[in-house]
Amino acid sequence: MTPTAPTPVLEAARLTKRYGRVTALDAVDLQVRPGAIGLLGPNGAGKTTLMKCLLQLQPITDGHARLLGRDVAREGRELRKLVGFAPEQDCHIPRMVGCEYVTYCAQLCGLTFQAARQRAHEMLDFVGMGQERYREIGTYSTGMKQRVKLAQAIVHDPQIVFLDEPTNGLDPKGRVQILELVHTLWREHGISVVLSSHLLHDVDQICDQIIIIAQGRVLVHDTLENLKARRRGTAEVVLAHRQNDFLTACQRRQWPCDASPNGRLRVDHGGTDVTPVLELLREIQLVPLEIVPSPNVLEETFLHALETSHATA
Amino acid sequence: MPLHEAHYQHWEGVRSGIWSRRAVIAANGLRGCLRGKWLRRVLAACWGGALAQVAVLFALGQLLVKDSLVARSTNNFDPQLRGFLQGLVGWLEQHPEISVRVTQDFLFYQLSGYLTVFTMLAIALAVPHLITRDLGSKAILIYSSKAITRWDYVLGKAGTVFGLIGLTWLGPVVFSWFLGNLLAPHWHFFWHSRLALLHAGLYGLGAAAVLSGLALGVSAISPREKITATAWLAIWLVGRVFSSIGNAPREVLASTPRHWLEHLSTTFNLSQLSASIFRLGDDLQLARENVPLIGNLLHGANPRALAAVQSPDVWGAVISLGVMLAIAAALVAWRVKPE
Incomplete structure (x- = not known):
């Protein structure tokens, strides 16, 4: 039933x-x-x-x-x-x-x-x-x-x-x-x-x-x-040091990555969860302070919806 | 560890009906009103009037007891007053079924007039507690989000005024009737005065209904307490000016018809209803026939005031009060909204 x-x-x-x-x-x-x-x-x-x-x-x-x-x-x-x-x-x-x-x-x-x-x-x-x-x-x-x-x-x-x-x-x-x-x-x-x-x-x-x-x-x-789920391929990584090593590793894998002014690194890894990011971190022997999957999804959805609404209006 | 030790628990119980919720609003409003010391003083004046009425009824009964202190002390009175009292006592002894009703009708008519003044004062003090404060604090939104409509709210607030008038008017009337007749020399005073109580009660209830509606209307005028209290007093006092037109010199008024401006006064309209309910015209006729001195006393009275009591303009009063109530209802409907 x-x-x-x-x-x-x-x-x-x-x-x-x-x-x-x-x-x-x-x-x-x-x-x-x-x-x-x-x-x-x-x-x-x-x-x-x-x-x-x-x-x-x-x-x-x-x-x-x-x-x-x-x-x-x-x-x-x-x-x-x-x-x-x-x-x-x-x-x-x-x-x-x-x-x-x-x-x-x-x-x-x-x-x-x-x-x-x-x-x-x-x-x-x-x-x-x-x-x-x-x-x-x-x-x-x-x-x-x-x-x-x-x-x-x-x-x-x-x-x-x-x-x-x-x-x-x-x-x-x-x-x-x-x-x-x-x-x-x-x-x-x-x-x-x-x-x-x-x-x-x-x-x-x-x-x-x-x-x-x-x-x-x-x-x-x-x-x-x-x-x-619509934005699962994105993650936010917080590192205490060696941010440049992480950025270089991302470039090698052709993952777009940028650093925000507060030091957080935002990476588009394209996976369904954060496993690829964890694998990369293990590979370069880095321990993250924090990993946030699908960060700011609400904010982005909200802004996107508003933009669409304004465009339609 | 939870932030707070207390946990939410569901409630299972039977919920009360809508009349109970309206009564809660009425009771809460009345509690709020009675916190004011001035209102408590006005209440004391009302109940003081009731006690005075008890004293008068007691003294009246004691006139029938030959050896009583009251009966003996009449010997020291002015001959005209003594003659009046002797006529009254004779009438009370011969036709108690009529005389008790007529005298108590007259006394309760007077008491009702006295209580009207203090009730108007009490309402002036209570008006800000009705709708005004809720408008000022936007509490109407909270009321409207509960299991009541805005008309339930208005009914509840009307209940507050009704309760207040019960304390300033209906309560003292019933109390003085009961205690006054309890102290009378004969039990049949209770029976013979039943119509006086009925008249006073009917008038009190009618006035309570009218004054409740008007008080709610005035209370909805503004969210500022001083404005609504002043508005009530202004309406009452300006009304008294209009009603005093009838007290102009008799040579001016004797030939003029009743003036319509009098009907702008709430208290004048209520007095017309009162005279019609108490049927004082019939009572005065009966009294005049049985106590000759009453005719002499009435001869000196203002003819216009006498006419107002003997043949009141009931329909004029009903129409005027109806218009006032319609305006009050429109004000309430306009102002009592969640936003």
């Missing part, structure tokens, strides 16, 4: 959104499987509009959308019990302390007070909030606000979470922590995550599916694995 394909968590059919004469979403067609989904695009591409249309925060001009197999237009309210959303901007309910706020958000999704209070504490623990939870949200730092936003988005145990730029304004340590938390939601708990970001590195770290959107149109929708 062949396994059946999982039901798409997100479907859009000719989904269109216009603001007056401006078309923010232009007949978007999508079928997205459960997973960690990265929504990429430049500013004003339509990422946030797509999320808001799916959550019914914006009325759809034309087309249809389904979330978790249910019609967004018909079942929006009940559907949102199973959906979490952390918006980009600060929009906390004023004069509430963190714990009270997360409890209230859980109650708005149908949890009883006791359950909501218990869940709120669990989620605040999960996102790494300590005693700050008893302070007014207005006094929080950007990092704390992002954590509370994440807590309120998952407090009601949704099946899918939309996160709009969740690492905005965070320091490197905070960014890593938030990304790690988001990563565990799908990997360990099966909660699909739609992560909208313009930070390609964030998406590369935690997402297994990529949607690139620009000018209201979906340019790329594929798994990260497939995108990387």
